[in-house]
Amino acid sequence: MPKPTATITAKAKDKTVERIKRFLELGDYDVKVTIDPNATDTVVTVGTTTLKNPTPAQLAATMDLLLPKKSSTYDLVVIGGGPAGLAAAINARSLYDLTTLIIEQYAPGGTAATAVNQIDNYLGFDEGIDAGDLCHRAVLQAKKFEAQWLPGYGVTAFKPSDDPKTKKHEITATNSDAPHDAVTVSASLVLLATGVIPRKLTQPTAAAFEDEGIYYYALPADAEGVTAKDTIVVIGGGDSAGRAALMFSGKGAKVVMLIRDTLTKTMLKVISDKIKADKNITVVENTEATEFDAIKTPPPDNPNAKLTVVAKAKSYAVTAVYALISADPQTKWIEDAGITVVRKNETDKYGLAATGLDIFLDAIKKGTFKYEEHKKDLENVTDMATNKPGVFAAGDVRYRAERRIATAAGEGTEAALAMHNYLKANPKVLDAEAGRAAPYYYLA
Ligand SMILES: Cc1cc2nc3c(=O)[nH]c(=O)nc-3n(C[C@H](O)[C@H](O)[C@H](O)COP(=O)(O)OP(=O)(O)OC[C@H]3O[C@@H](n4cnc5c(N)ncnc54)[C@H](O)[C@@H]3O)c2cc1C
Incomplete structure (x- = not known):
């Protein structure tokens, strides 16, 4: 059965848009985001309901969940x-x-x-x-x-x-x-x-890009629109980091994996074997990302932006960073x-x-x-x-x-x-x- 659709129209693809998008995706909606530089509000349409700057509770109401009754x-x-x-x-x-x-x-x-x-x-x-x-x-x-x-x-x-x-x-x-x-x-x-x-990166420059270039989850929807022109850094040496790297390389993107230890230390062999055989994936072992730098709005909304990651004294200009580095x-x-x-x-x-x-x-x-x-x-x-x-x-x-x-x-x-x-x-x-x-x- 095709998924029901929802649309989001917003001025920029910022943290709010990212949160709403993920919320609706969890409700199993097929979500289309339109960026309109002239938009003054974030407008969300779910079925026949249109909401301006909705709160999670309003979104949940449109998703037909049972919200608390008066009794507490x-x-x-x-x-x-x-x-x-x-x-x-x-x-x-x-x-x-x-x-x-x-x-x-x-x-x-x-x-x-x-x-x-x-x-x-x-x-x-x-x-x-x-x-x-x-x-x-x-x-x-x-x-x-x-x-x-x-x-x-x-x-x-x-x-x-x-x-x-x-x-x-x-x-x-x-x-x-x-x-x-x-x-x-x-x-x-x-x-x-x-x-x-999910554990967050501790580099002081990372916080500014959370949900705007640096992400702590990798959903299938994140691979949509990714092409051979993109370079994506995946940080982490676990199974989920490995899966994310394969997902993006499957779209033709150049993927750089930054791993604190070695590729095979914590990853399932079946995944690390695929990574080793994948020409689009470069694995940099025994390293951590040390620095992030960029213009505030990442691509694709700002075509001039360059999110840069520095690791082992090498600088990578990237489309996005996915840090999948354990959880607390x-x-x-x-x-x-x-x-x-x-x-x-x-x-x-x-x-x-x-x-x-x-x-x-x-x-x-x-x-x-x-x-x-x-x-x-x-x-x-x-x-x-x-x-x-x-x-x-x-x-x-x-x-x-x-x-x-x-x-x-x-x-x-x-x-x-x-x-x-x-x-x-x-x-x-x-x-x-x-x-x-x-x-x-x-x-x-
Ligand atoms: C990157 C990654 C990849 C994984 N891959 C696999 C896999 O391939 N196969 C597999 O079986 N498992 C996998 N897991 C593990 C699996 O997702 C978890 O074991 C499972 O989700 C645990 O379920 P849970 O209900 O205990 O917690 P969660 O699924 O984490 O749900 C807990 C919920 O509590 C909410 N919450 C937290 N604090 C509060 C609060 N103060 N107030 C209200 N709500 C709160 C959170 O928002 C969250 O939605 C993976 C996990 C991660 C992080």
């Missing part, structure tokens, strides 16, 4: 709309009838929809499936079961309740376009499913809320949410864990539960996650089941404050 109390609030959050929401709605809100700081679908192209190993899709399509289907499935969405809002504060039988958890989310427009909702259960966020959890607010996290390396700024026995990992490592003290906790510990009652974690944000789409979806499903079991053991949790009668949580 839910059985379950899922934070993060990627595969883990979506799987949890679909199961919580379809099997357990929990009223569910998904808060997503960007667009429904998560990193999976932005980061990966074709997935060949997902159960049931013998011909492979595009990650965006998979996520789009999951968004539709969540909608079918009436999960509600708060897109474009990032959770900035979280007050977990120490006793959900008497007091609900409180979650505050903020819209970056309107920082004063904060939304606070309460819930009996919370799922942390915030994944990890953004868990400050989770840690501030008293959720136990584990750092993979001592130098890591943020940790990953600890669940199950990992809650005690630090104490075990330090030799301060006292069995007698935690005997009761150990009996109740479940794989997806954090140290706060009624707060669960699933997907990439969870320590020990495998960081795959299939495992994230599996963890979300498992978390929904863990929540169901938690409610069976603590039926009064749903009655807290709002007095919602527990309906049929005793389903097998």
Whole structure:
């Protein structure tokens, strides 16, 4: 079936246009961008609706998602709309009838929809499936079961309740376009499913070009319009960097890969072999990009612009830079809320949410864990539960996650089941404050 179309008309191809375009692409729209130097507003047409300078919430409304109703109390609030959050929401709605809100700081679908192209190993899709399509289907499935969405809002504060039988958890989310427009909702259960966020380049000159020449995702749409005249720098030595390099070289572009180690150190052999055989790709190993410089507006909107990358004292004039250099959890607010996290390396700024026995990992490592003290906790510990009652974690944000789409979806499903079991053991949790009668949580 052909995709529905959406159009964006704007003065320049800036960060706002890039965000709107990606938002709509995640909603599975075929997006056409027209640059009109005389345009005063960014005008978006989705189906029969035309919006001027739309916010993510307005865009979501046109995409026919279910936005939050007036009631700001839910059985379950899922934070993060990627595969883990979506799987949890679909199961919580379809099997357990929990009223569910998904808060997503960007667009429904998560990193999976932005980061990966074709997935060949997902159960049931013998011909492979595009990650965006998979996520789009999951968004539709969540909608079918009436999960509600708060897109474009990032959770900035979280007050977990120490006793959900008497007091609900409180979650505050903020819209970056309107920082004063904060939304606070309460819930009996919370799922942390915030994944990890692509790591950004730290060179001071890189920030000015974010979404305007330097990108942290490589979508199939990015290859549209790329020709043999283009030179593209891909930074990173992982599978996604390799895939991006092949995608652009497939369009005839000259690709320069800047890799900190060697091509074969972290990349799947099947991808590095293709890169070695590709005449359009130059691999520069043991290097980092040291500098970026250019006129502010990159091509194609400014034909005179030259984004220049310097590495190993050599300068490359490029069309665009794709930096695909790992990802980090953004868990400050989770840690501030008293959720136990584990750092993979001592130098890591943020940790990953600890669940199950990992809650005690630090104490075990330090030799301060006292069995007698935690005997009761150990009996109740479940794989997806954090140290706060009624707060669960699933997907990439969870320590020990495998960081795959299939495992994230599996963890979300498992978390929904863990929540169901938690409610069976603590039926009064749903009655807290709002007095919602527990309906049929005793389903097998
Ligand atoms: C470049 C790249 C390539 C990859 N390639 C593959 C592949 O080929 N195959 C594969 O199986 N996996 C691949 N992965 C991994 C896969 O994408 C992840 O494992 C999967 O998306 C994890 O799902 P998740 O739901 O845990 O998190 P995500 O998909 O990251 O979703 C988390 C969501 O939470 C949102 N969020 C974060 N913080 C907040 C907040 N404070 N408030 C509200 N929302 C928030 C984010 O915007 C995001 O949408 C790749 C990942 C990357 C980065």
